[in-house]
Amino acid sequence: xxxxxxxxxxxxxxxxxxxxxxxxxxxxxxxxxxxxxxxxxxxxxxxxxxxxxxxxxxxxxxxxxxxxxxxxxxxxxxxxxxxxxxxxxxxxxxxxxxxxxxxxxxxxxxxxxxxxxxxxxxxxxxxxxxxxxxxxxxxxxxxxxxxxxxxxxxxxxxxxxxxxxxxxxxxxxxxxxxxxxxxxxxxxxxxxxxxxxxxxxxxxxxxxxxxxxxxxxxxxxxxxxxxxxxxxxxxxxxxxxxxxxxxxxxxxxxxxxxxxxxxxxxxxxxx
Amino acid sequence: xxxxxxxxxxxxxxxxxxxxxxxxxxxxxxxxxxxxxxxxxxxxxxxxxxxxxxxxxxxxxxxxxxxxxxxxxxxxxxxxxxxxxxxxxxxxxxxxxxxxxxxxxxxxxxxxxxxxxxxxxxxxxxxxxxxxxxxxxxxxxxxxxxxxxxxxxxxxxxxxxxxxxxxxxxxxxxxxxxxxxxxxxxxxxxxxxxxxxxxxxxxxxxxxxxxxxxxxxxxxxxxxxxxxxxxxxxxxxxxxxxxxxxxxxxxxxxxxx
Ligand SMILES: Nc1ncnc2c1ncn2[C@@H]1O[C@H](COP(=O)(O)OP(=O)(O)OP(=O)(O)O)[C@@H](O)[C@H]1O
Ligand SMILES: [Mg+2]
Numbered sequence: 001x002x003x004x005x006x007x008x009x010x011x012x013x014x015x016x017x018x019x020x021x022x023x024x025x026x027x028x029x030x031x032x033x034x035x036x037x038x039x040x041x042x043x044x045x046x047x048x049x050x051x052x053x054x055x056x057x058x059x060x061x062x063x064x065x066x067x068x069x070x071x072x073x074x075x076x077x078x079x080x081x082x083x084x085x086x087x088x089x090x091x092x093x094x095x096x097x098x099x100x101x102x103x104x105x106x107x108x109x110x111x112x113x114x115x116x117x118x119x120x121x122x123x124x125x126x127x128x129x130x131x132x133x134x135x136x137x138x139x140x141x142x143x144x145x146x147x148x149x150x151x152x153x154x155x156x157x158x159x160x161x162x163x164x165x166x167x168x169x170x171x172x173x174x175x176x177x178x179x180x181x182x183x184x185x186x187x188x189x190x191x192x193x194x195x196x197x198x199x200x201x202x203x204x205x206x207x208x209x210x211x212x213x214x215x216x217x218x219x220x221x222x223x224x225x226x227x228x229x230x231x232x233x234x235x236x237x238x239x240x241x242x243x244x245x246x247x248x249x250x251x252x253x254x255x256x257x258x259x260x261x262x263x264x265x266x267x268x269x270x271x
Numbered sequence: 272x273x274x275x276x277x278x279x280x281x282x283x284x285x286x287x288x289x290x291x292x293x294x295x296x297x298x299x300x301x302x303x304x305x306x307x308x309x310x311x312x313x314x315x316x317x318x319x320x321x322x323x324x325x326x327x328x329x330x331x332x333x334x335x336x337x338x339x340x341x342x343x344x345x346x347x348x349x350x351x352x353x354x355x356x357x358x359x360x361x362x363x364x365x366x367x368x369x370x371x372x373x374x375x376x377x378x379x380x381x382x383x384x385x386x387x388x389x390x391x392x393x394x395x396x397x398x399x400x401x402x403x404x405x406x407x408x409x410x411x412x413x414x415x416x417x418x419x420x421x422x423x424x425x426x427x428x429x430x431x432x433x434x435x436x437x438x439x440x441x442x443x444x445x446x447x448x449x450x451x452x453x454x455x456x457x458x459x460x461x462x463x464x465x466x467x468x469x470x471x472x473x474x475x476x477x478x479x480x481x482x483x484x485x486x487x488x489x490x491x492x493x494x495x496x497x498x499x500x501x502x503x504x505x506x507x508x509x510x511x512x513x514x515x516x517x518x519x520x521x522x523x524x525x526x527x528x
Contacts, residue, residue, distance in 0.1 A: 180378030
C-alpha cells in the first residue's frame with residue numbers, strides 16, 4: 001500500500017503520539033547521566049532528582065527573603081499580566097475588527113491604519129512603553145496588548161468580511177438595523193472566531209510577557225528564569241519551561257473547550 | 272396603476288451593460304418566474320428589486336412610490352445558499368424575524384413576548400415540515416431542509432414581495448417537487464408577489480403565473496458587453512391558478528379573523 005494511504009490503528013496512534021516525547025526524555029536523561037558521570041558538578045543537564053529538588057524548593061518551601069512560595073507567586077504574577085493583556089486585546093481587537101469589517105466607512109478610514117500599525121515590531125516599542133508607563137505592571141500588560149491587538153483586529157476584520165453578503169442582506173430583510181445586525185448576526189459569529197484567533201495568538205502573548213519580564217520585573221515566570229540564568233541553574237530553568245509550556249497548553253485547551261461549549265455550530269469548535 | 276412599475280431601467284457596471292430598456296408592469300399577487308442564459312442579468316434584476324443596488328437609469332415604483340434604496344422587511348429573499356444564520360437553531364432563525372423589528376436596541380425579546388415569538392415561529396416551522404428540527408443548527412440540516420427554513424424565515428415577515436434566486440437549484444428532483452408544493456401553498460395563502468429565478472424551464476412553467484425570459488436583443492460580437500438583456504418573452508401562465516388564488520383571498524376576507 002502506498003504510504004499516503006496508510007493510516008495508524010487506534011492503539012498504534014496513541015503509541016505514535018507518545019513516541020517523540022519518550023525519545024526526547026530518553027535522549028535527555030541519557031545525556032544527563034553521561035555528563036554527570038564525567039563531572040558530578042556539571043550544571044548543563046541536571047538529573048531528575050536535582051530538578052525535583054529545585055521544584056520542591058520553588059513550589060513547596062517558603063522563600064527565605066520574600067516568605068513566598070516562589071513558583072506560585074511567579075505563576076500568579078505572570079498569569080495576571082497575561083490574562084489582563086489578553087482580555088484587553090480581545091475586547092479591543094473584536095471591537096475594532098468588527099467595526100472595520102462591517103461598516104465600509106470605518107474600513108476606509110481605519111483599515112490601512114491598522115495594517116500600518118501591525119507592521120511595528122512590538123518589542124521595538126518596549127522602551128517607549130517603559131518610559132511612558134513606568135517599569136511596573138502597566139507596561140508589561142501594554143506590551144501584550146500592543147503586540148496582539150492589531151493582529152487580532154485584522155483577523156476579525158477579515159472574518160467579518162468573509163461573512164457572505166447574503167447573510168447581511170437577509171438580516172436587513174428581517175428588520176435589522178445596523179446596530180442589531182452587528183449585535184445579533186455578526187458578533188455571535190465572530191466571537192467563536194475570536195476564541196480561535198486568541199488560541200493562535202497565545203504563543204505571541206507569552207513571548208511578549210516573558211520578554212517584558214526578563215527586562216524589568218520583581219516576580220514572574222520570565223523574570224525567574226532570566227534571574228537564575230546567572231547561576232546557570234538549569235535545574236530550575238528546565239522545570240519552569242515545562243511549567244510554562246503546560247500552562248500555555250492548558251489555556252489553549254480551555255479556549256478550545258469554551259468554543260465547543262459556547263458555539264457548538266461553529267467551525268472554530270472543531271479545529 | 273400596477274403594484275410594481277419598472278420604467279425603462281438600465282443597469283450598467285462601467286462599460287458593461289447588463290440590463291437595458293427594461294419596462295414591466297406587475298400586478299400584486301403575480302408569481303413571476305425568470306429564466307434566461309447564465310450571466311444575462313437575472314440576479315442583477317433581483318438585486319435591483321431588493322434595493323441592494325440602484326438602477327443606473329430608469330426607475331422602479333412599488334405601490335406607486337419609489338422603491339426603497341436598501342433591503343427592508345417589505346421584501347423577503349431566499350438565495351440559493353447562505354440564506355439562514357449558521358449560529359442560530361431553526362427556531363431562532365425564524366423567531367429572529369419577529370424579534371428584530373420589535374427590539375431596535377437589543378435585537379431580542381424577553382419573557383412573554385419572546386415566548387410568543389417562538390410559538391409563532393414554531394407554528395410556521397411545523398407548516399413547512401420542520402416541526403421536529405427546531406433545535407437543530409443549519410449545518411445539521413439537509414439542503415432541502417435549509418431551504419425550507421429559509422422560506423419559513425422569509426414568510427414570517429409577511430412581506431409583500433418575495434424574491435427567490437434559484438432557491439431549489441441545488442436540490443434533487445423529488446425534494447424540489449415538495450418545495451414547489453410548499454411554495455405554492457404559502458403563495459396562495461398570503462397573496463404576495465413573487466419573483467423567482469430558475470434555470471429549470473419546467474419549473475418556470477409549472478410554478479409561475481407569468482414567465483419572463485431575459486435575453487439580449489442586440490449583440491455585437493466585437494464587444495459582447497456593449498448591449499444588455501431585456502425581457503424578450505412575457506408569457507401569462509396558469510390563469511386558473513390565479514383565479515383560484517383570488518377566490519381564496521375573497522373567502523379569507525369574508526371570514527372574521
Ligand atoms: N457588481 C458587479 N460589477 C460588475 N459586473 C457585475 C456585477 N454584478 C454582476 N455583474 C455582471 O453582470 C452580469 C450578469 O450577472 P448576474 O449574476 O445577474 O447573472 P445571472 O443571470 O444571475 O446569471 P446566473 O444564471 O449564472 O446566476 C455578469 O456578466 C456579471 O459579471
Ligand atoms: Mg444568478
